[in-house]
Amino acid sequence: xxxxxxxxxxxxxxxxxxxxxxxxxxxxxxxxxxxxxxxxxxxxxxxxxxxxxxxxxxxxxxxxxxxxxxxxxxxxxxxxxxxxxxxxxxxxxxxxxxxxxxxxxxxxxxxxxxxxxxxxxxxxxxxxxxxxxxxxxxxxxxxxxxxxxxxxxxxxxxxxxxxxxxxxxxxxxxxxxxxxxxxxxxxxxxxxxxxxxxxxxxxxxxxxxxxxxxxxxxxxxxxxxxxxxxxxxxxxxxxxxxxxxxxxxxxxxxxxxxxxxxxxxxxxxxxxxxxxxxxxxxxxxxxxxxxxxxxxxxxxxxxxxxxxxxxxxxxxxxxxxxxxxxxxxxxxxxxxxxxxxxxxxxxxxxxxxxxxxxxxxxxxxxxxxxxxxxxxxxxxxxxxxxxxxxxxxxxxxxxxxxxxx
Amino acid sequence: xxxxxxxxxxxxxxxxxxxxxxxxxxxxxxxxxxxxxxxxxxxxxxxxxxxxxxxxxxxxxxxxxxxxxxxxxxxxxxxxxxxxxxxxxxxxxxxxxxxxxxxxxxxxxxxxxxxxxxxxxxxxxxxxxxxxxxxxxxxxxxxxxxxxxxxxxxxxxxxxxxxxxxxxxxxxxxxxxxxxxxxxxxxxxxxxxxxxxxxxxxxxxxxxxxxxxxxxxxxxxxxxxxxxxxxxxxxxxxxxxxxxxxxxxxxxxxxxxxxxxxxxxxxxxxxxxxxxxxxxxxxxxxxxxxxxxxxxxxxxxxxxxxxxxx
Numbered sequence: 001x002x003x004x005x006x007x008x009x010x011x012x013x014x015x016x017x018x019x020x021x022x023x024x025x026x027x028x029x030x031x032x033x034x035x036x037x038x039x040x041x042x043x044x045x046x047x048x049x050x051x052x053x054x055x056x057x058x059x060x061x062x063x064x065x066x067x068x069x070x071x072x073x074x075x076x077x078x079x080x081x082x083x084x085x086x087x088x089x090x091x092x093x094x095x096x097x098x099x100x101x102x103x104x105x106x107x108x109x110x111x112x113x114x115x116x117x118x119x120x121x122x123x124x125x126x127x128x129x130x131x132x133x134x135x136x137x138x139x140x141x142x143x144x145x146x147x148x149x150x151x152x153x154x155x156x157x158x159x160x161x162x163x164x165x166x167x168x169x170x171x172x173x174x175x176x177x178x179x180x181x182x183x184x185x186x187x188x189x190x191x192x193x194x195x196x197x198x199x200x201x202x203x204x205x206x207x208x209x210x211x212x213x214x215x216x217x218x219x220x221x222x223x224x225x226x227x228x229x230x231x232x233x234x235x236x237x238x239x240x241x242x243x244x245x246x247x248x249x250x251x252x253x254x255x256x257x258x259x260x261x262x263x264x265x266x267x268x269x270x271x272x273x274x275x276x277x278x279x280x281x282x283x284x285x286x287x288x289x290x291x292x293x294x295x296x297x298x299x300x301x302x303x304x305x306x307x308x309x310x311x312x313x314x315x316x317x318x319x320x321x322x323x324x325x326x327x328x329x330x331x332x333x334x335x336x337x338x339x340x341x342x343x344x345x346x347x348x349x350x351x352x353x354x355x356x357x358x359x360x361x362x363x364x365x366x367x368x369x370x371x372x373x374x375x376x377x378x379x380x381x382x383x384x385x386x387x388x389x390x391x392x393x394x395x396x397x398x399x400x401x402x403x404x405x
Numbered sequence: 406x407x408x409x410x411x412x413x414x415x416x417x418x419x420x421x422x423x424x425x426x427x428x429x430x431x432x433x434x435x436x437x438x439x440x441x442x443x444x445x446x447x448x449x450x451x452x453x454x455x456x457x458x459x460x461x462x463x464x465x466x467x468x469x470x471x472x473x474x475x476x477x478x479x480x481x482x483x484x485x486x487x488x489x490x491x492x493x494x495x496x497x498x499x500x501x502x503x504x505x506x507x508x509x510x511x512x513x514x515x516x517x518x519x520x521x522x523x524x525x526x527x528x529x530x531x532x533x534x535x536x537x538x539x540x541x542x543x544x545x546x547x548x549x550x551x552x553x554x555x556x557x558x559x560x561x562x563x564x565x566x567x568x569x570x571x572x573x574x575x576x577x578x579x580x581x582x583x584x585x586x587x588x589x590x591x592x593x594x595x596x597x598x599x600x601x602x603x604x605x606x607x608x609x610x611x612x613x614x615x616x617x618x619x620x621x622x623x624x625x626x627x628x629x630x631x632x633x634x635x636x637x638x639x640x641x642x643x644x645x646x647x648x649x650x651x652x653x654x655x656x657x658x659x660x661x662x663x664x665x666x667x668x669x670x671x672x673x674x675x676x677x678x679x680x681x682x683x684x685x686x687x688x689x690x691x692x693x694x695x696x697x698x699x700x701x702x703x704x705x706x707x708x709x710x711x712x713x714x715x
Contacts, residue, residue, distance in 0.1 A: 102614065110603055157601065158556055163609035168548050168632050177608075180626055186614050 001189040002182050003087045003104045003197075005094030007154065010138045011119045012111035013166050013174075018090035020175040025182070030081055031091040038077035042208060049074055053092045053145075069211050076208045079201035085189050093146070095159055101200070103193040105182045108160040109174065112167040195223065202226060202253055209247050213240065214273075215297075225256030232273060235319065235345075235392050237261045274319035274389055278302045279309040279335055280351060281327040289322065292378055293385065306330035310338055317343045320388050322372075324351045325359055333363060340367050345395050347388040351376070448473075448628045448635075449533050449547075451540030453554040453600060456584040457565040459617055460555040464536035466621040471628070476527055477537035484523035488654075490516070515657050517595060522654040525647045531635075541605050542596050543650075547643050549635040551628050554606045555620065558613040641669065648672055648699060655693050660686070671702045677710035 004021060008014025015031070022029035035053075039046040052070035075097050081087065082098065095106040113135075120131040146154045157163045162181055164174045181187070203221040210217045210228065218229040228244050241259045248254050276298050280286050286302040293300045301318075303309035306327050313321070313335070321339050325332035336348045347369035352360035360371040369391065370384050450467060454460020461477070468475030485492040494516065521543045527533060528544070541552040559581070566577040592600045603609045608627065612620050627633070635643075645667030652672055653665040663676045674694070678686050687705050694703050 108603075113604075155603075157554075157603045157609045158558070158611065160609070161611045161614060163603045163606075165604060165607050168607055169630075170632060173630050173632055176630070177627060181623060184615065184619055184623075186619070 001085055001103075002187045003082050003085065003098070003101070003189070004089070004107060004178065004182055005098065005104060006088065006090040006107045006109060006178075007093075007095055007160065008090060008109045009111065009116070009142070010135065011116045011123075012109050013171050014090055014109040016171055017109055017166075017174050017178070018088050020171070021178050022088040024175060024179055025086070025088075027086045027088050028084070029088045029090070031089065034074060034078045034081060034089075034091070037081065038073040041077055042073040044070065044073060068215065069208075072204065072208045072211060076201070076204040079197065079204050083194070083197055083201055085194070096146075096152075097204075098197065098200070101193055101197050103187050103189040104197075105162070105178070105187045106160045107178055107181075108154075108157070108163045110163060110165045110167075112165075115167075198253070199223070202251070205251060206248055206254070209251070210244060213243055213247075221254075223255075224253055225258070226254055227258045227260065229260040232261050235395075236273075236275070273297050273299065274385070274392070275317075276300045276320045276322060276385075277309065277312065277318045278322045279306055279327070279332070280304065280322075280324040281306070282324070285324070285351070289381065292381060296382065296385070298385070306335060309335060313338050313342065318346055319392055320347045320349060320369075320385065322349045322351060325356045325363070326353070333359075333366075336363060336366065336368055345392065347391060349384055349388065448633055449528050449531060449535070449544070449550040450624065450628055451544065451550060451552050452534065452536040452624075453541055453552070453606065454536060455556065455562065455581075455588070457562040457569070457581060458555055458557045459561075459565065459612055460536060462617050463555055463612070463620050463624070464534050466617060467624050467628075468534040470621060470625050471532070471534075473532045473534050474527075474530065475534045475536070477535065480520060480524045480527055480535070480537055483527070484516075484519040487523065488519045490519070514595070514661060518650070518654045518657045522650045525650045528643075529647060539592070539596075542592070542598075544643075544646070545605070547639055547646065549633050549639040549643075551608075551624075551633045552606045553624060553627075554600075554603070554609045556601075556609060556611050558611075561613065645670065645672070648697075651697050652694050652700070652703070655697060656690055659689060659693070671704060672700065673704050673706060675706045675708070678707045679710055683707055 004018075004027070006014050006018045006021075018031070019029050021027070035046050035049045038044070038049055048066075049070050052067050053074070074092075078089065078094065078097055082089065082104075095104075098104045098106075116135055117128060117131045120126070120135055121128060124131070124134075126134070143154055146152055152159065162178070164177060166174055169177070199221040202224070203219045203226065206221070206226055206228070207217060207219040210219065210230075214230040214232065216231065220227045220229075226248065228248075230240060230244075232240055237259075240261065244259050245257060248257055276293055278286050278289050278293075278300060279302075280289075281304055283304050286304060290300045290302050301312070303312060306323075307330060309323075310330065318339075321335065323332040323335045332350055336350070339346050339348055348363075348367070350360050350363050350368050350371035351374060352371050353374045357373065360368075360373070363371065369388055372380060372384055448471075450464075450473070452460055452464045452467070454463075464477070465475050467473070481492055484490070485494075517539075520539070524535065524537070524540065524543055528535065528550075541550075541554075544550045544552070562581050563574060563577045566572065566580055567574065570577070570580070572580070588600055592598055598605060610620055610623065615623075648670075649665040649667040649672055652674065653663060656663050656665070656674065660676045660678070663674055665675075666673050672694075674690065676686075687707065690705055691703070694700060
């Protein structure tokens with residue numbers, strides 16, 4: 001009753017050793033299977049998960065938060081599998097995810113460089129020089145990846161319980177050594193250590209499912225009760241709580257839920273995340289604005305068709321609505337009216353061209369929060385959204401104050 | 406220019422009598438599964454360790470369990486006696502980072518050569534656990550030497566340092582950092598590697614989660630494996646290494662830059678020498694090397710060097 005994780009470089013016999021250990025102990029041996037499970041569970045193409053792990057190029061990183069999300073999916077799937085116990089996992093980052101679990105034996109396999117070169121040359125039919133370059137590149141990539149994501153160096157031996165250098169030691173002996181080591185009392189699964197891994201698993205799954213609400217959400221679990229911490233404005237707290245409850249309700253094994261919100265106290269942009277709707281019949285304006293506001297951490301919806309925007313506004317509230325004034329049949333004024341009728345606290349920001357500048361000024365008297373004149377600059381939008389977020393905050397404080405008195 | 410000279414077949418090798426001892430069966434089912442029977446025959450174990458990492462305790466217990474000799478500073482003492490140098494000087498040479506200057510560097514290299522000779526002569530006896538400095542460097546190509554590094558969590562080391570030295574936490578951290586830094590510089594400058602590089606060892610064992618006794622069991626078991634039993638080839642390699650170390654220690658006073666290696670009982674000495682002095686130097690070297698017990702054949706390779714000021 002134990003779990004073994006085997007970390008390895010490419011062409012290092014790691015896979016062979018993992019399979020032999022599993023066979024000898026009668027354990028399950030898993031690796032890529034985790035990606036397939038994560039892909040099913042969280043409805044993401046497997047190739048995306050694969051890229052998240054193995055592709056360290058900057059293109060992936062530029063896509064905001066995607067990578068972290070995929071890694072969390074993989075983590076959740078892996079922990080769930082390891083709960084079954086009697087497992088050998090080889091492949092990516094097993095030891096990161098189970099650092100604190102006492103019954104997991106964390107092994108790293110090092111291969112003789114000369115042998116890795118030979119295997120690489122044979123398998124890929126390349127020259128010696130290419131093989132050496134390729135191995136160095138793979139190793140560098142792997143180290144860079146783990147440093148970036150976890151701030152640690154995979155080559156650091158202190159991350160493992162055991163580092164085996166497969167050189168003098170042969171593969172079969174390495175298998176013997178691992179089987180022998182895992183037989184030690186220390187690595188036997190106990191009810192406590194199983195509970196620990198279950199807690200980690202529940203927390204990882206909850207986090208994976210809640211990341212759509214807040215990318216930086218923190219989740220802790222203990223004996224089935226979970227604690228969710230999210231940085232959000234006080235305005236959104238009740239809604240967030242409801243959403244969290246909704247999402248976690250579907251997950252088995254959760255008996256109790258606590259939601260902590262860390263209120264926005266400073267003027268930092270990421271403390272003032274808002275739900276924003278952008279309505280503009282020009283798709284390019286929508287996309288530009290969304291890309292920009294996404295970057296600031298806001299949650300943004302866009303609608304090109306004003307009629308559809310009206311339907312959406314009938315269903316849910318937004319913190320801020322940004323709307324063009326002139327859009328064919330339905331114009332921005334109608335959108336504003338609908339928003340303010342439903343929710344007084346929502347801030348409406350109009351987008352206006354030169355031709356409708358007077359009209360835009362007029363909307364201010366009718367309840368619009370502000371307007372942005374086209375062509376707009378990033379700085380102006382940020383300033384306007386920031387003021388709107390502050391106003392939202394103040395509204396809440398006033399209300400709290402009024403109730404308090 | 407190569408010169409060859411031979412002195413009969415005199416190698417008085419250590420008695421062999423090694424045999425294979427395979428560790429077999431499934432350790433999870435075996436009964437008792439991890440008991441160390443002491444059946445390990447003819448083996449050498451080097452244990453590298455950081456300061457305050459419980460490595461010493463592990464080494465001593467492994468030796469006790471296997472009925473091996475456990476050595477560390479004995480080697481320094483032996484080197485000090487043989488070459489008539491204060492122990493503290495050798496200790497400094499192998500513990501402190503050497504200064505960059507070659508002048509001092511050669512001084513250090515001299516001590517390292519003496520230490521290597523003393524260590525290898527201890528290992529001649531076989532059935533030895535060595536946990537002093539640089540063990541794995543000196544025997545890196547000998548397959549029947551089990552090379553182990555023991556590491557532990559920084560927190561454990563701090564605790565141990567405080568217990569042993571009676572110092573504050575802050576002082577303990579400072580002390581450990583300093584020792585690690587020294588060791589790192591030293592091994593980098595003398596051997597061009599970092600001691601923490603796991604590739605230098607057969608096994609790196611983290612004792613964070615285990616007790617000392619468990620680690621001892623584990624090492625004893627591993628030492629019994631086939632890979633670490635002496636073979637005719639590994640014995641030959643060890644003989645060559647011992648003889649090379651003897652010759653290097655004998656010749657280093659004459660020429661601090663010599664490189665010595667052995668193959669199949671033939672010892673190759675390489676050095677740079679000005680042409681005018683070649684005859685004399687080679688003659689001297691042959692004379693000194695000829696006096697060393699066990700030598701069969703020595704080849705001296707010289708390459709021309711330009712004296713300073715030319």
